[in-house]
Amino acid sequence: MTAASRTDGPSGPKPGLKGTASRSSILADRAATVAMWGTGVLVLLILGAIIAHFAIAAWGVVSPSFLVSDPSETALGGILPVLWNSIYILVLTMLIAVPIGILGGIYMSEYAGENAITNVIRLAEESISSVPSIVVGLFGLILFVDDFHWGFSALGGSLALTFFNLPLMTRLAEQALRAVPQEERTASLALGATKWQTIRHVVLPLSIPGLITGIILTAGRVFGEAAVLLFTAGLGTPPHYDFTNFDLTNPASPWSPFRAATTLSVYIYKLNSEGLGAFKNQIIDGSAAILISIVLIFNLGARFLGRVLSRRLTST
Amino acid sequence: MAQLTGAYPVAGLRARPGLRERIDLPKRVVFAAAASMIFIVALLLAFIAWQGIQLFVKDGVPVGQIFSATWQPDSTSPNVTFGLLPFMAATVLVTAGALLISTPLSVGLALFLSEVAPQWARAIVQPALEIFVGIPSVVWGWLGITVLVPFLGQTFHDDIVLSLPVVGTVLTIPGFLTGFSWLAGSLVLSIMIVPTITSVSFDAFRAVPQELRTGSLALGTTRWQTIRHVLLPSALSGVLTAVVLGMTRAAGEALAVQMVIGNSPTMPAAITQPVTTLTSQITLDMGNTVFGEPWQDALWTMSLVLLIISITSVVLVRLINRRRMGA
Numbered sequence: 001m002t003a004a005s006r007t008d009g010p011s012g013p014k015p016g017l018k019g020t021a022s023r024s025s026i027l028a029d030r031a032a033t034v035a036m037w038g039t040g041v042l043v044l045l046i047l048g049a050i051i052a053h054f055a056i057a058a059w060g061v062v063s064p065s066f067l068v069s070d071p072s073e074t075a076l077g078g079i080l081p082v083l084w085n086s087i088y089i090l091v092l093t094m095l096i097a098v099p100i101g102i103l104g105g106i107y108m109s110e111y112a113g114e115n116a117i118t119n120v121i122r123l124a125e126e127s128i129s130s131v132p133s134i135v136v137g138l139f140g141l142i143l144f145v146d147d148f149h150w151g152f153s154a155l156g157g158s159l160a161l162t163f164f165n166l167p168l169m170t171r172l173a174e175q176a177l178r179a180v181p182q183e184e185r186t187a188s189l190a191l192g193a194t195k196w197q198t199i200r201h202v203v204l205p206l207s208i209p210g211l212i213t214g215i216i217l218t219a220g221r222v223f224g225e226a227a228v229l230l231f232t233a234g235l236g237t238p239p240h241y242d243f244t245n246f247d248l249t250n251p252a253s254p255w256s257p258f259r260a261a262t263t264l265s266v267y268i269y270k271l272n273s274e275g276l277g278a279f280k281n282q283i284i285d286g287s288a289a290i291l292i293s294i295v296l297i298f299n300l301g302a303r304f305l306g307r308v309l310s311r312r313l314t315s316t
Numbered sequence: 317m318a319q320l321t322g323a324y325p326v327a328g329l330r331a332r333p334g335l336r337e338r339i340d341l342p343k344r345v346v347f348a349a350a351a352s353m354i355f356i357v358a359l360l361l362a363f364i365a366w367q368g369i370q371l372f373v374k375d376g377v378p379v380g381q382i383f384s385a386t387w388q389p390d391s392t393s394p395n396v397t398f399g400l401l402p403f404m405a406a407t408v409l410v411t412a413g414a415l416l417i418s419t420p421l422s423v424g425l426a427l428f429l430s431e432v433a434p435q436w437a438r439a440i441v442q443p444a445l446e447i448f449v450g451i452p453s454v455v456w457g458w459l460g461i462t463v464l465v466p467f468l469g470q471t472f473h474d475d476i477v478l479s480l481p482v483v484g485t486v487l488t489i490p491g492f493l494t495g496f497s498w499l500a501g502s503l504v505l506s507i508m509i510v511p512t513i514t515s516v517s518f519d520a521f522r523a524v525p526q527e528l529r530t531g532s533l534a535l536g537t538t539r540w541q542t543i544r545h546v547l548l549p550s551a552l553s554g555v556l557t558a559v560v561l562g563m564t565r566a567a568g569e570a571l572a573v574q575m576v577i578g579n580s581p582t583m584p585a586a587i588t589q590p591v592t593t594l595t596s597q598i599t600l601d602m603g604n605t606v607f608g609e610p611w612q613d614a615l616w617t618m619s620l621v622l623l624i625i626s627i628t629s630v631v632l633v634r635l636i637n638r639r640r641m642g643a
Contacts, residue, residue: 025538025540025541028538029540031540032539032540032543033539033540036424036425036427036428036431036432037428037432037433038424039424039425040437040441043425043444043445043448044441044444046507047444047447047448050459053459053463057462100352103345103346103348103350104346104349104350104353106346107343107347107350108350110346111346111347112350117351120354121351121353121354123630123634124356124357126630126633126634127357127630128353128356128357130561130564130568130626130627130629130630131568131623131626132568132569132570132595132622133569133570134570134571134598134619134622135364135619135623135626136360138364138598138616138619139360139363146607163356163360166352166353166356167353170349170350170353195342196340196343199342200342217446220450221450224451224453224454226452226454227453227570227599230602231602235603265452265454266454268454268458269457269575273575281462285458285462288454288455288458291452291455292455295447295450296447296450299446299447299450
């Protein structure tokens with residue numbers, strides 16, 4: 001029975017039973033119903049106001065040239081290098097986090113028994129999720145910046161982000177795999193397939209829609225994160241990037257993982273705390289609008305792709 | 317249904333497993349991936365704990381000193397004192413403020429989604445909440461600076477006096493200086509933790525068996541009476557878990573808070589005044605200090621305190637849920 005059919009009717013007692021509930025309790029019920037609807041409306045209003053606010057604030061700031069120019073002290077400038085760094089770090093992080101997360105999810109969904117080791121893994125998962133992002137960033141600072149002598153680097157930032165988001169990716173992968181009906185596994189095993197063949201050829205393909213949704217949701221979180229990157233990937237103003245320089249060992253190359261890489265969110269934070277330029281507010285408004293748009297695209301994309309893929313996969 | 321764990325569908329179908337099956341490489345690989353999280357946590361705990369105790373071990377600061385209210389970390393000042401109490405107090409108070417605002421709203425929203433909302437309303441509100449989760453903390457901070465802080469500063473600039481007819485003045489709260497304040501921090505955080513508290517409470521309400529609702533409604537109660545006397549008590553541990561998780565998120569949030577609370581390293585005096593939390597002080601000072609100097613060691617001690625707070629909350633959540641399992 002769905003919630004809708006359960007709750008659509010009048011909230012008070014049935015007409016013939018009027019005597020059982022007192023007048024005041026019916027009034028309280030009405031008031032509570034209004035209040036609960038109010039919370040739902042409030043959330044939508046706040047979200048609508050935020051989107052409208054940034055749409056207005058970014059009007060006249062965000063343009064194609066805003067996306068493809070270098071930052072400037074004296075003019076409006078653009079956000080090309082920081083946007084590039086955000087995408088670069090996102091891709092690098094996902095390249096590391098997605099395979100480990102999916103493999104870990106496979107263990108948690110297909111192999112893990114009710115035992116002490118599983119319990120410890122779950123405890124670790126919950127612990128990392130609850131550690132403040134700034135502390136994860138500080139951990140990256142000691143490990144990568146100081147101990148490994150990498151300095152501020154895109155790779156160090158990506159690894160710190162991987163640490164922070166691995167529990168989320170693992171849990172979403174586990175959920176996606178658990179959603180595959182048990183009968184599919186039984187049928188495959190009954191045909192003589194080994195456990196791994198079953199996972200590889202039956203469970204994984206069936207869980208692709210859920211996995212894609214999980215990947216995109218994780219990506220959304222990685223893209224906006226700033227506190228983890230502040231002290232691992234750096235917060236300086238990026239130089240002009242020469243995109244034809246493909247020398248990965250050269251720190252001046254925008255393709256190199258061993259270079260400081262200020263991302264869009266870190267750039268907003270930096271501009272706010274130390275930026276004195278005349279265009280500071282416009283640049284932050286424009287950057288924030290870009291961040292929110294990308295988050296919106298990720299969210300809607302996750303829903304859309306998940307739906308399309310599951311329809312396609314279940315119909316064949 | 318029982319999980320099929322054996323690699324062979326029928327025992328005895330094959331007399332002896334081959335070498336490849338006995339080693340079961342895939343199982344080892346996926347186990348290593350899952351267990352990597354244990355490794356990460358252990359490493360993180362070890363590093364932060366080691367750095368966090370340097371203030372006491374290397375710099376010889378007595379442990380009791382961190383509970384002093386004086387923060388004078390500059391080695392050139394006459395009385396170098398590493399009192400972390402202002403930051404710990406501010407973290408607790410700003411978080412408490414956020415929870416006070418956010419909990420009723422979020423639990424109400426969870427009840428709305430689980431008990432009241434028709435399908436179409438849920439189909440709108442739930443995706444909206446997911447977008448809330450995705451909005452980066454620097455964007456919340458920026459909204460705080462450009463919208464909330466000026467509003468507070470301009471609207472409540474004068475002292476706020478609470479007086480009763482006979483007793484006279486009960487309470488005077490100084491007005492906002494600029495708007496950068498404890499309250500601004502709590503308000504920004506309260507919105508940021510709505511999705512956390514809502515989604516965990518929602519799951520808790522959903523987990524309450526349908527029969528309990530039907531039974532209560534059949535006794536002639538209104539929906540609100542059922543929610544208050546049946547649903548809320550049954551889902552209490554889940555709602556508590558939700559609040560603890562929201563608290564963890566609020567206490568650990570750094571940038572959004574730092575941007576709106578004014579960053580004054582003094583004991584919190586009033587809700588309208590600037591304060592500094594553990595996270596915001598770390599964010600501000602880490603870049604301006606040198607590795608190994610006592611000032612920076614004090615920042616590491618603050619992150620150790622934050623780590624202890626988050627580990628405590630993990631244990632708390634486990635205890636809350638164990639009690640439910642036992643009951």
